[in-house]
Amino acid sequence: MRMRCALIALLMGVANSAAAQVNPEDAIHYRQSQFSVILWNWMPLNGMVRGRIPFDAKEFAKRAERVASVAPQLLEGFPAGSDSGAETSAKKDIWADFADFTAKMKTFEQASAKLATTARAGDEAAIKAQFAVVGDACKACHDKYKAE
């Protein structure tokens, strides 16, 4: 509802200058949205890698590309001060060592970019191996920075 009202206000041109500012609640909502988009695309990749759905190289490449495209957009969802303001599973440790968090995000970014490249090349074994590398990058960050 809040987002819908904001969009209507923007389209009507009546949003005030605060519209250009980032508040913690919006940042939290943004990053959760991006993670949901990643998950939406990751699920069929996971299904293909584990043999639960038929491997489709073109479909795999398309979704791997989308994950790789979102990856570099995640960090802006974690501005200082966004450790609270809405329900979030992001631990405060993120902002206590933002350099390490950033490094882990970059690892994910690079791994997912390589998955997209590998997927386009079409070697199924190489794709599955790189898929595991991306999964490890996800897990490394979640283990340290995501609350249960």
Next chain:
Amino acid sequence: MRMRCALIALLMGVANSAAAQVNPEDAIHYRQSQFSVILWNWMPLNGMVRGRIPFDAKEFAKRAERVASVAPQLLEGFPAGSDSGAETSAKKDIWADFADFTAKMKTFEQASAKLATTARAGDEAAIKAQFAVVGDACKACHDKYKAE
């Protein structure tokens, strides 16, 4: 919480075969996430066009590109049966005339792609004109298919 659990299950490799299937709730959550990502990027564009924040051609192009990138990913968030299953402002009219809804989505897709191209070219007046075209494409679809 649900999404987090799903992700953990996927990463652990214990998700069952249902993980590859789409249920209405997931589709609704996915499309709302994508619209939120669009809004996140649209807000600064709006601020620049309306002179509330300084016009930054590079920043504009980056965010216009992101909107254009999400646009072709929206339709898959509206599978048959996803008119209910979670709170949604999508009207049932969408599925009553899916061809028209699809056409409106394509109009948005093309308009946002042109905005990204125009933004890269850097002509501020042309950018602002195309920004209005994209806004009209949003509004045309919302007016008909989005509940108040």
